[in-house]
Amino acid sequence: MPADVIDVQWAGSSKQAGADWPSVRNNMMLSVSVAQRRLCCGRVRKAVDNTILLLNIRLEGYKLSKATVLQKSIDYIQYLQLQKKKQEEERNALRKEVVALRIMQTNYEQIVKAQQSQPGHTETRISxxxxxxxxxxxxxxxxxxxxxxxxxxxxxxxxxxxxxxxxxxxxxxxxxxxxxxxxxxxxxxxx
Structure with a gap:
């Protein structure tokens, strides 16, 4: 609910009830802030739990600190980046090899065509x-x-x-x- 709407609603009711409007507003803003923090902490807790599940971190009988989970996450991300880099290098090497093999194939095909097109070229097949x-x-x-x-x-x-x-x-x-x-x-x- 927007703050302007809250001000209007509370302004009318607080004047009728004789309540102090600034303190009511402060209490309300404080409770909204606490609710937001609680929601944010819940999201952080859920993110940490999901990270623990994702990284498959299991230490029986120990509760992991957020710092440990974050460090393990960083290590895992670095590991994945290293694996990705290795795979990219391997893929590039394979691409170069494919290009080289295609060039060789083309050259051999040209050699075969040149040999077959020579006049008087009769190849005797050996059984x-x-x-x-x-x-x-x-x-x-x-x-x-x-x-x-x-x-x-x-x-x-x-x-x-x-x-x-x-x-x-x-x-x-x-x-x-x-x-x-x-x-x-x-x-x-x-x-």
Whole structure:
């Protein structure tokens, strides 16, 4: 109720009853102020309770002070802001990666188109059986050399594996083995 309306109502009734108008008005304003404070405190109390529930703060047998709840709230908000920042950085990194992958895809598509549009370009397809046969022959060659590794105990096995890797799995040795297998396979295909 607006103060002007209250003044008019109380002015008429207080004069009739002989009451002191300023003291009645002061009492009324005081009670309104107390009611507003009570309402405000209730809202603050409810906000603190909701914050406790939201943050899932539980200390059995202890009553939390408002300062503790506020500090926990601040800590939680800072944690959420940090998580948000990390997610934004991750999202930006992923966006950059997507752009890079799209550029790579476009480049590869252009390379494929350029190769396909070359005149006289005839691609001979190699069957999966031939590929597997070559792979199998290479693996057989490696297995023959590996069969000499001693497997009597773990220390002999590990020492043998390391020396076998150093001797037979060097890039140049593997390259030579692959070339030998391909030459043999090529000779078999032609002959």
């Amino acid at each position: 999966d059986e031939v590929k597997f046969s070559v792979f199998q022959t290479i693996m057989d060659q490696l297995f023959i050399t590996f069969s000499a590794v001693s497997v009597n105990n773990f220390s002999e096995l590990s020492a043998g594996v390391f020396s076998w890797l150093e001797e037979y799995c060097k890039p140049q040795t593997l390259k030579d083995t692959v070339y030998q297998v391909l030459r043999r396979h090529n000779g078999q295909m032609r002959g």
